[in-house]
Amino acid sequence: MAVLAHEVRSGVPRWLIRHETLLAAILVVALAILGLFNERFLTIDNLLNQGRLMTEVGLLALPMTFIIITGGIDLSVGSIVGLCAIMLGYSWKNLGFPLPLAIAVAIGVGGVAGFVNGLLITRVRVPPLIMTIATLALYRGLAEGISQARSVRNYPEWFFFTGQGEWLGVPVQLWILLVGIIVTGIALDRTTFGRTLYAIGNNETAARFSGLPVDRAKLVVYTLSGLAAGLSAWVLVSRVTTTRSDMGSGYELDVIAAVVLGGTSIFGGVGTIWGTVVGLVMIQLLKNGLALTGVKGDATIIVIGAVLIASTLIASSLHGRREVAG
Amino acid sequence: MKQSMKHRMMKTAALVILGVAMAGGSAVAADKWDGGDDLPTNPLACDAGPAAAAAAKPYDGGQTTGAPDKVGKPITLVDVPKLIGIGYFNATSKGMQDAAKEIGNVKVSTDGPTEAKIDEQIKFIDNYITRGVDGILFAANDPVAIAPVLKKALSKGIHVVGYDANSQPDARQWFINQAQFNGIAKAMVDAMAKEVGEDKGVAIVTSTFTTPNQARWIAEMSAYAAKCHPKLKWLETVEAQEDNVLSFNQATTLINKYGDKLSGLFGMTSVATPASAEAVTKAGLCGKLGVVGLATPNAMKPYVNAGCVKSVVLWNPVDLGYAATYVIRAVVDGKLKPGATSVDAGKLGKLNVINGSEILLGSPFIFTKDNIKDFDF
Numbered sequence: 285m286a287v288l289a290h291e292v293r294s295g296v297p298r299w300l301i302r303h304e305t306l307l308a309a310i311l312v313v314a315l316a317i318l319g320l321f322n323e324r325f326l327t328i329d330n331l332l333n334q335g336r337l338m339t340e341v342g343l344l345a346l347p348m349t350f351i352i353i354t355g356g357i358d359l360s361v362g363s364i365v366g367l368c369a370i371m372l373g374y375s376w377k378n379l380g381f382p383l384p385l386a387i388a389v390a391i392g393v394g395g396v397a398g399f400v401n402g403l404l405i406t407r408v409r410v411p412p413l414i415m416t417i418a419t420l421a422l423y424r425g426l427a428e429g430i431s432q433a434r435s436v437r438n439y440p441e442w443f444f445f446t447g448q449g450e451w452l453g454v455p456v457q458l459w460i461l462l463v464g465i466i467v468t469g470i471a472l473d474r475t476t477f478g479r480t481l482y483a484i485g486n487n488e489t490a491a492r493f494s495g496l497p498v499d500r501a502k503l504v505v506y507t508l509s510g511l512a513a514g515l516s517a518w519v520l521v522s523r524v525t526t527t528r529s530d531m532g533s534g535y536e537l538d539v540i541a542a543v544v545l546g547g548t549s550i551f552g553g554v555g556t557i558w559g560t561v562v563g564l565v566m567i568q569l570l571k572n573g574l575a576l577t578g579v580k581g582d583a584t585i586i587v588i589g590a591v592l593i594a595s596t597l598i599a600s601s602l603h604g605r606r607e608v609a610g
Numbered sequence: 611m612k613q614s615m616k617h618r619m620m621k622t623a624a625l626v627i628l629g630v631a632m633a634g635g636s637a638v639a640a641d642k643w644d645g646g647d648d649l650p651t652n653p654l655a656c657d658a659g660p661a662a663a664a665a666a667k668p669y670d671g672g673q674t675t676g677a678p679d680k681v682g683k684p685i686t687l688v689d690v691p692k693l694i695g696i697g698y699f700n701a702t703s704k705g706m707q708d709a710a711k712e713i714g715n716v717k718v719s720t721d722g723p724t725e726a727k728i729d730e731q732i733k734f735i736d737n738y739i740t741r742g743v744d745g746i747l748f749a750a751n752d753p754v755a756i757a758p759v760l761k762k763a764l765s766k767g768i769h770v771v772g773y774d775a776n777s778q779p780d781a782r783q784w785f786i787n788q789a790q791f792n793g794i795a796k797a798m799v800d801a802m803a804k805e806v807g808e809d810k811g812v813a814i815v816t817s818t819f820t821t822p823n824q825a826r827w828i829a830e831m832s833a834y835a836a837k838c839h840p841k842l843k844w845l846e847t848v849e850a851q852e853d854n855v856l857s858f859n860q861a862t863t864l865i866n867k868y869g870d871k872l873s874g875l876f877g878m879t880s881v882a883t884p885a886s887a888e889a890v891t892k893a894g895l896c897g898k899l900g901v902v903g904l905a906t907p908n909a910m911k912p913y914v915n916a917g918c919v920k921s922v923v924l925w926n927p928v929d930l931g932y933a934a935t936y937v938i939r940a941v942v943d944g945k946l947k948p949g950a951t952s953v954d955a956g957k958l959g960k961l962n963v964i965n966g967s968e969i970l971l972g973s974p975f976i977f978t979k980d981n982i983k984d985f986d987f
Binding site: 322324329330333337408409410434435437448523524525526528533534572576 | 617621648721727728729732733734736737740741742752754755757758818819820
């Protein structure tokens with residue numbers, strides 16, 4: 285067995301043929317090509333601006349990686365963003381809370397929404413797909429009902445710092461995203477919690493019988509997803525200076541695309557934060573680069589779709605190779 | 611055995627609660643909001659008099675910083691409407707191309723999202739700012755949300771002129787208003803009252819409650835009706851987001867929900883009106899349920915000729931795009947400065963400046979069976 289494995293690997297270091305590295309290589313090549321076509325693409329100004337724009341989806345993609353690794357899914361993240369955005373505006377304007385408290389309320393509501401998801405998924409064993417499709421509609425309906433479809437405007441100047449300001453030349457929300465990436469990356473890679481998630485994704489029954497706190501871990505990841513949605517809502521409202529009840533609609537697909545592109549298997553058990561980051565950056569920069577080159581409007585979506593298919597093919601061929609080697 | 615039964619019961623109970631909560635949530639959502647915005651209204655006089663001249667306001671538009679001097683030189687413009695792919699914005703785009711050909715040194719291209727989403731529109735404008743255009747023409751999906759990215763364009767020396775749907779005044783230099791808001795409101799409400807009667811129930815199909823122009827029109831319509839047609843009953847306003855299928859479904863839902871109590875439907879977008887007319891036709895209520903709305907004549911020709919729709923209110927969107935291009939060329943050439951009272955717009959002649967930084971295209975036009983065949987957009 286070991287001899288066979290040695291022959292197959294033929295001297296190429298293991299980390300080089302990982303999905304994430306291949307993806308990063310494709311990303312570098314794509315960026316170089318797009319940079320050749322348009323000299324404004326690879327400027328610091330543009331790249332930081334793209335970083336600013338991808339934070340909202342990025343913050344959601346981090347806990348989504350956790351959830352998909354456990355074999356679940358969360359389709360309600362976009363609606364939770366909408367609900368939190370509305371709660372931010374509603375509690376500030378209609379309930380009269382001071383703005384910092386309103387922000388805390390918004391993030392808290394997100395956490396509760398995620399917690400409800402997790403509770404019903406773990407206690408009542410509703411499949412995550414069905415549960416989160418239901419809450420996708422429920423939370424969006426709540427957002428529209430609470431807001432009465434009015435938008436809340438005229439926030440004070442300091443509020444826009446999160447969404448539009450800069451610190452040391454880098455957009456503020458990008459700092460928040462970087463902190464999130466580091467924290468979740470360490471949590472997934474280096475802690476027992478992270479390893480529990482991989483165990484759950486690989487074989488949930490075995491994990492349960494091994495004494496791992498499966499239900500608690502799942503509850504935590506869905507709550508984290510809700511909290512991240514609250515944070516994302518804060519950044520979004522700060523960036524566009526208004527709240528609308530249709531905010532965040534469609535985010536779930538962008539988030540899942542980034543996570544799956546980054547090498548996380550939809551069946552669970554495989555995935556890294558690093559891969560998600562590469563997937564996220566690739567989608568954002570590809571869309572931007574293509575638009576700058578002059579590709580009209582939604583034709584960029586065709587390219588994203590093609591890239592997703594290509595990455596799935598790479599992932600499945602690598603998976604096949606891994607099976608032979610093991 | 612008992613454990614799995616208990617689990618199954620709990621699962622069913624949870625799903626039932628979820629279902630009820632969803633229904634409850636959507637019931638709360640379908641509440642009394644009438645779709646108007648909160649700005650002050652100014653209803654016109656009830657009789658058929660011309661609109662009174664609006665009081666002059668000081669200029670309240672934004673300014674560019676560091677715009678390069680392109681007087682008389684060729685400029686590249688981009689037009690980012692609410693969405694692309696509908697007849698209305700195809701018409702405005704055509705007007706812009708006509709103007710560009712006439713002026714000679716203007717290149718304008720239309721690009722935008724395929725759904726009327728403000729987030730996508732912001733990203734389009736952002737990309738064009740990075741690409742470096744000389745001017746941006748826009749029709750906003752949300753007046754406040756679009757302001758930061760437009761201000762960014764102004765700060766980079768890019769000229770910004772809006773048409774059809776305004777943004778906050780300081781985020782753009784000028785705004786081409788197709789017709790006075792209260793004029794459109796008067797035309798719509800008068801046409802509906804004439805068709806269905808005074809003491810009837812009416813409902814509105816609009817885009818979203820935060821789209822600036824629709825919200826403005828609805829607010830003015832309520833104010834005008836309260837003044838001149840007080841017995842008109844406003845049943846409900848529904849959102850249909852410039853989507854064909856959604857507009858049709860919403861209209862059908864209204865017809866089924868209110869039955870005989872509903873006598874007229876207002877279509878507030880060029881997508882909602884034909885869809886509402888289709889819903890009325892499919893329900894077999896042609897002629898019994900009035901449909902009045904804003905729409906392009908081509909979309910409404912079948913319904914007007916069949917007698918389902920008696921009057922369609924609009925302005926000429928081709929002229930709107932045409933005027934917008936002339937205005938932005940005048941701004942770049944320094945011929946239109948803050949404080950001006952009128953601007954020269956090619957074949958449209960002189961257009962007046964109202965409300966500080968708005969340029970009025972003209973009065974609303976009513977298409978009926980007699981004149982609709984003369985138009986092709």
